[in-house]
Amino acid sequence: MTVTTPALASQEAGHFQFVHGQVQVERDNRTLNAERGMVVQVGDKLITAVASSAQLRMVDGAMLALRPRSELLIEGYRYDGSDQDAALVNLARGGLRSVTGAIGRARPDNVKIDTPVATMGIRGTDMDTFVPPASAQQEPTAVLRVNSGRGTITAQGVTLEVPTGGIAQAIRGQIPRIIPALPAEAEAQDSEVTQSTDEDTSTDEAINDDQQQDTNLLEEPEINLVDIEESRPSIEALNLQEVSDGQRRVLTTPPQTVIPGTPQEPSRIIITIQ
Secondary structure, three states, X not given: OOOOOOOHHHXXXXXXXXXXXXEEEEEOOEEEEOOOXXXXXXXXXXXXOOOOEEEXXXXXXXXXXXXXXXXXXXXXXXXXXXXOOEEEEEEEEEEEEEEOOHHHHHOHHHEEEEOOOOEEEEEEEEEEEEEOOOEOOEOOEEEEEEEEEEEEEEEXXXXXXXXXXXXXXXXXXXXXXXXOOOOHHHHHHHHOOOOOOOOOOOOOXXXXXXXXXOOOHHHOOOOOOOOOOOOOOXXXXXXXXXXXXXXXXXEEXXXXXXXXXXXXXXXXXXXXXX
């Protein structure tokens, strides 16, 4: 997806709401130390160190919370109420929690989170994206966990739609699939502790002045996901039904098929016809 914005290098995308520990911004061949209230621009690369995190409020009201040891590029962000409104970020490593803003509510197809392995999309969503460290023994992977609403994960030309409480994974060279729980590497990223410093503020003190209900997404109580049976079948093993609207094929579980450990609605695999 291409996001066209005037004066791209200086286009404001949002600002820092919280900064904990060591967080840096790479901009125009400079490295800046992030601080609360600092403007984030299109083209900025945000980097969090060990035990460090940051939360952004974007210009459309979306929220992005960057976990420790993460790297996020703001590739494009445009919000002016037009059909060109769009948001594109690239998570090279680490973890990112995202909550939909005005662009996602009005034009969900225009909001994307790229990773080295897959692209995440939103459908009015609170979701987590994880890019665990790669190793010589393991292929690069990307993981999507949907906390509310629906999300999508696309890899190898296949888009898997994930419902509330669902977790999906894409491994390089493979199509995405539903999995019963976070992989160990993503679980470690999810539970990594953020340090506190004298300059840090509490969640209550750091609530944004314009949105009193905003809180630190990474300090909220853990979302209670339903227990998922280890024996849960994969999408490939289910009796799938196919529906076509002339532009895409949708493979969906029939109404009577309930995937153990998920809400009473089917997951869907969307395969675009070229």
